[in-house]
Amino acid sequence: MFKSVLIKDYMATNLTTFTPEMEISEAIQYLNTHKISGAPVVDERGNLAGILSEKDCLKVALQSTYYEDWVGGEVSEYMTANVETVADTASVVDIADKFLKFSFKRYPVINEEGDLVGQISRSDILRAMGQLW
Numbered sequence: 374m375f376k377s378v379l380i381k382d383y384m385a386t387n388l389t390t391f392t393p394e395m396e397i398s399e400a401i402q403y404l405n406t407h408k409i410s411g412a413p414v415v416d417e418r419g420n421l422a423g424i425l426s427e428k429d430c431l432k433v434a435l436q437s438t439y440y441e442d443w444v445g446g447e448v449s450e451y452m453t454a455n456v457e458t459v460a461d462t463a464s465v466v467d468i469a470d471k472f473l474k475f476s477f478k479r480y481p482v483i484n485e486e487g488d489l490v491g492q493i494s495r496s497d498i499l500r501a502m503g504q505l506w
Contacts, residue, residue, distance in 0.1 A: 380468050381461035383501040384482050384491035390415045393422050393449035400448050401430050413481050414452045421489045423452035458483045461490055465501045
């Protein structure tokens with residue numbers, strides 16, 4: 374039954390995104406204020422350039438502690454550039470398996486043209502399974 378259920382039916386489509394040029398302090402403040410754990414980073418054309426996670430932001434905290442002063446910079450200096458993506462036609466079961474095998478909390482979702490169309494998280498998969506049972 375789950376095999377036919379696609380993640381595009383459960384993914385988040387109203388995404389928060391950052392730009393590579395954005396100040397890292399602004400991005401961290403946004404994550405904290407909105408209680409989200411990360412967001413895709415897109416270039417001026419909307420192409421996926423990376424992803425900024427809480428883990429990436431911890432690099433800023435460690436460097437600031439080491440230098441005993443705020444270490445700023447741009448999102449591009451801290452984001453993960455080599456991003457694992459998933460297709461919008463992937464099944465809920467396939468992505469649940471992927472979440473079990475890897476430590477990622479979310480995956481950017483792309484369509485056949487390679488455009489960023491959403492994001493799928495562990496909680497989205499759990500919600501999907503809960504609705505299907």
